[in-house]
Amino acid sequence: MEIKPPVPPFTFETATQKVRLAEDAWNSRDPDRVVLVYTEDTQWRNRSEFPRGRAEVKGFLQRKWARELDYRLIKELWAYTENRIAVRFAYEWHDDSGHWYRSYGNENWEFNEQGLMMRRFASINDLPIKEADRKFFWPLGRRPDEHPSLSDLGL
Template identity: 75%
Template sequence: MSETRPPLPPFTRETAAQKVRMAEDAWNRRDPERVSLGYAEQSRWRNRSEFPIGRKEIVEFLQRKWAKELDYRLIKELWAFTDNRIAVRYAYEWHDDSGQWFRSYGNENWEFGPDGLMELRYSSINDLPISERDRKFHWPLGPRPADHPGLSDLGL
């Protein structure tokens, strides 16, 4: 039996936005094994200077990421979609082990198989050091509450 991850392509505005929010919620839980299940077995990524291939490498990548990016909180926003592709912009806040806070801004391009699993993920990211008083993402660790503003509402 093959696995599926609804909503399935072809996407509508509603289903693409649902897919984006599901991805945001999963990443905010910071569970590498769980996050990896949204990706095809041989999913290919480009993330900064790393190029993980397959769920095992994705899990290893995410373990390293969240060991470095502490108190990670992410907001994703649908940018565009068509058939089996979604473009996303996002920002996340985190601090390093010295206590320096950052806001990382990025764009992702996603391509899905007919089963709704992501086959390709291309991500470009820039990090901006910020002071703790400039943080905008203050919800408790875990998924962003439904009433918390999104990127556009925050002027990001």
């Protein structure tokens, strides 16, 4: 049986830890790594796509990171209950023409008893930005602990 700590019921500390673990996984841009935190039959809503199950989620992530280049993400805990977490996030990326964007959104997550995410519902807006307006400059991969949070950046 797969277990992905921390597991519900969440406290402020464990919900915050779960959010940072998710951010770290997504910043790896490794679909094989990311899908392991979801149930085999996970259900998603991401913009106009509705992937079901790990295989569809993996395909979605492969397409996403082929299109969203130099992707850097920050997630922040918004609220939590026993087995649910609400997150706000922002990420910066550019397309293959060099146009930069900051994408903002909210996610609602629901977990099973083993700490695997059963449902992920995301609402996302894309804002074109100038390269000079970027705020996320760490090397690709995990955001350094000392890097400002969304709140610190006024986002």
